[in-house]
Amino acid sequence: MKNAKCLITAMRATMLALACLLANPSWAIMLTLEPSNQIGMPGDSVFLDLTISGLGVGTAPSLGAFDVAFTFDDFALDFVGLGFGEELGIIGLGEAIFGSNSGVGAIDLFEVSLLTASELDSQSDTFVLATLEFLVVNLDPGMLTAVDFSNIVLSDAFGNALNADGFGAIIENSQPMPEPATLALLGLGLAGLGFVRRY
Numbered sequence: 001m002k003n004a005k006c007l008i009t010a011m012r013a014t015m016l017a018l019a020c021l022l023a024n025p026s027w028a029i030m031l032t033l034e035p036s037n038q039i040g041m042p043g044d045s046v047f048l049d050l051t052i053s054g055l056g057v058g059t060a061p062s063l064g065a066f067d068v069a070f071t072f073d074d075f076a077l078d079f080v081g082l083g084f085g086e087e088l089g090i091i092g093l094g095e096a097i098f099g100s101n102s103g104v105g106a107i108d109l110f111e112v113s114l115l116t117a118s119e120l121d122s123q124s125d126t127f128v129l130a131t132l133e134f135l136v137v138n139l140d141p142g143m144l145t146a147v148d149f150s151n152i153v154l155s156d157a158f159g160n161a162l163n164a165d166g167f168g169a170i171i172e173n174s175q176p177m178p179e180p181a182t183l184a185l186l187g188l189g190l191a192g193l194g195f196v197r198r199y
Contacts, residue, residue: 029054029061029154029162031068033132033147033169040136040171045080047133048147048169050109052154053126061156062120063088066129067110069151070168074105076145077171080133087127088113088120106150107132117157134171141175 033048040046050068055061065088072079079102088111089095100109109130113120132147139145149166156162 029164031129031149031152031154031164031166033167036167036169038169038171039174040134040139041173041175042136042139044136045133046077046136046171047131049128050130050132051126051128052164054164055123055125056121057125059121060117061162062117062123063113063129063154063162064117064120064157064159065110065112065155067108067151067153068129068149068166069106069108070132070147071106071150072134072147073145076137076139076143077147078135078137079107080135082107082109082130082132084109084111084130085128087123087129089115108151113157115157120157136171136173139171139173141173144170144172146170 030053032051032053034051035048038046038048052063052066055063082100084091084096084098091098095115096111096113098109098111100107102108111129134147146168148168152164152166154162154164
């Protein structure tokens with residue numbers, strides 16, 4: 001009898017947990033900057049796509065609005081500009097409202113769709129929200145710098161908050177650093193050249 005009660009209690013707990021999961025599905029929505037690893041030397045332009053993934057395929061949850069902020073090292077990078085994608089609506093047709101602010105080492109961009117919920121539900125599960133352009137200004141050989149998320153606010157077609165994780169990008173100057181032996185050989189060569197000129 002005790003075993004039957006334990007079994008019934010365990011079944012009820014399992015059914016309750018299953019009902020909670022089905023009532024509140026947890027979507028794995030992610031924002032990424034792609035490519036996540038990029039090579040850049042001083043003078044190079046670097047383009048990063050702000051990509052969202054993990055939305056419903058032809059169904060909710062769909063994205064209705066976003067406000068995303070980034071930080072970066074303004075000694076290494078200059079923010080040049082950005083372009084918005086069209087999944088939230090074509091801005092030129094008045095289907096979306098957008099904007100951006102940039103300051104020292106920071107960028108904030110937002111977009112609000114004016115499309116209906118059924119139009120937004122036709123979004124694909126992964127798409128580019130915006131493309132950011134940076135100019136590499138000061139990045140020593142062998143060094144790297146990052147562009148990271150500092151704030152993420154997302155909402156669905158009805159204005160309900162969506163949770164998401166954000167993964168930034170790394171920009172690396174892949175030029176090899178001069179090794180001490182190379183510098184020593186260069187110094188000996190210059191000294192020898194000076195010695196030859198004297199005699």
